[in-house]
Amino acid sequence: MQVPSEAPRLRKPSWKDPRLLIGLLLVLSSTAGVIALLDSQNTTTQVYSAREDIAVGSKLTEEDLVAVPVRLGDVSDAYLTVAAGIPDAAVATRLVPRGELVPAAAVGRTDGLDRKPVGLTVEDPLPSGTAAGDRVDIWVSLRTDTNSYDEPRLLLEAAEVAELTVGESALGGSSSTLVQVLVDDGAMPALLGALSNDARIAVVLNPGAGS
Structure with missing residues (x-):
């Protein structure tokens, strides 16, 4: 009758076991990564x-x-x-x-700017709350030879307002408003030409242009 052999005994891992060393290195590197991440998030x-x-x-x-x-x-x-x-x-x-x-x-x-500010004097007050960053449409009425004006036409759509300066009349009330609008180089000649020929300029708020 054959005597069964004894089951192999589990040996206590040695510090020289490469598998133990690799596992320890993985734990240390993972911990160091977490610490570095937390430290970077706390750095201002x-x-x-x-x-x-x-x-x-x-x-x-x-x-x-x-x-x-x-x-x-x-x-x-x-x-x-x-x-x-x-x-x-x-x-x-x-x-x-x-x-x-x-x-x-x-x-x-x-x-390097592709848009440049142009100042437009507006006699009619803009809606309350109009501020820099809003979009406006610019309409012009060109002067004719008989000192009248053509029908208004849309010259520039959805121009961005760069700055607003509200003037004051002699009685302390608001009068004209200087509106700085940003104009592309391509549209600049037409707008400057209208201004130099005393065209009537109207600035109309376009609240939906930036949405």
């Missing part, structure tokens, strides 16, 4: 925000900006950081509202 970066509304084409200076600490993680390069500083001769290429972090994409140079 000094980023510039707009002290007041910054219109398109406005030169960026430290007086216009406020440094705020924020947690941005991997997207810190998407904003204008204090460490990077303000580039020389930098201007805003789009409206930066008050309190908004300044995007790096909104910082450029004057010669």
Whole structure:
């Protein structure tokens, strides 16, 4: 009769066991990764925000900006950081509202602007609440040879308002409004031509253009 052999005994793993060492390294690397991730999320970066509304084409200076600490993680390069500083001769290429972090994409140079502000004097008051960033349609009535005016025609649709300045009459009431609108280079000759020929200019709020 054959005597059954004894079952193999489980041996206590040795520190020299490569499988144990590999497992320990995996645990340590995973722990280090979690710690590094948490540390990066808790790290703040000094980023510039707009002290007041910054219109398109406005030169960026430290007086216009406020440094705020924020947690941005991997997207810190998407904003204008204090460490990077303000580039020389930098201007805003789009409206930066008050309190908004300044995007790096909104910082450029004057010669890189594809829209430029043009001042239009409007006698009729714009609707209450109209502000920079709103969209307006610009209508013109050209002067004729008989000192009358042609029918109004739409010259520029959905132009962005860069800035509003409401004037005051001698009695303290509001009179005309200077509306700075952003105009593409292609539409600039027609608008400047109308202004130089004393055309009547009407600015009409277009609330649906930006939606």
